[in-house]
Amino acid sequence: MDQGVTTRRNGALLVVGDVITDVVARHRGPLAAGTDTVASIRTLPGGAGANVACWAAHAGCADVRLLGRVGADTAAWHERELLAAGVQPRLVVDPEAASGTVICLVDTGAAAERTFLTDSGASLRLEPDDWSDALLDGVARLHLSGYLLFTEPSRALARTALAAARAREVPVSLDPASAGFLTRLGVDRFLAFAEELDVLLPSRDEACLLTGLPDPADAAAKLSRLVPLVVAKAGADGALVARSGAAPTRIPASPAVPRDTTGAGDAFTGAFLAALLAGADPQEAAAQGCRAGARAVGRVGARPPIPGSGA
DSSP, X not given: OOTXXXXXXXXXXXXXXXXXXXXXXXXXXXXXXXXXXXXXXXXXXXXXXXXXXXHHHHTTOSOEEEEEEEETTTHXXXXXXXXXXXXXXXXXXXXXXXXXXXXXXXXXXXXXXXXEEEEXXXXXXXXXXXXXXXXXXXXXXXXXXXXXXXXXXXXXXXHHHHHHHHHTTOOEEEEOOOHHHHHHHOHHHHHHHHTTOSEEOOBHHHHHHHHTOSSHHHHHXXXXXXXXXXXXXXXXXXXXXXXXXXXXXXXXXXXXXXXXXXXXXXXXXXXXXXXXXXXXXXXXHHHHHHHHHHHHHTSSSSSOOOTTSOO
């Protein structure tokens, strides 16, 4: 059985990962060093793990659960936002650290490219004591945010969750999350963890970094010899679906007018996993991921609209 594709129908998606407060500053053109740059600034809920969960619920997954860690300063707000998005949160309130915060600098030019300033705060202080095997009850898929691998406590939690899922034959997916953090962690350490995964969802740049290959298609194919199903997200170039070392299938991007690319990869991942849970094959799931990514870049912020909000 290919666990990366085959899923127990009607089961839940459990996401383990970061819950973050995003401060999104949209500016046009280069930042003016040493003086003011005019920007539109909003404070929004974010975090790669939380974003994936919200987009999965938005894509129609009826039972999405999230394990994350937040500070007491914003715990109630984050819980309300997740519940409104259709996600069942289990938020551990950190007794010492504030919630993680990311400042997203978004150039409002044609590409809507963004730069992140990250204070992980409580989000990467998840630890094995925050885990219970009962979290997997009724779960058909486990998704891990790659940010978990970038501190020792949350890396230990990720190993614990992965081992518990393997014991129950629950397929596990992971998004590497950040090329910059991957470089700091070390490619070999990441790949050693990835050997136990069923699905890997890197960006194009992350796939190339993990393999040392310049061509994303070659990189995706090589990674799929380690992880059975690899889906490399390529932004405006769509996605690449590679299985068991074979040449990848190219999935075209959906048309989009970008306003803010923050969270586009998370939108892809959430919709992709929701489609797999609904019985889609990886190519159709990736096409649904591309459509969600296109919707995400047309919005400010990393989350889908709240049902009934009119946003």
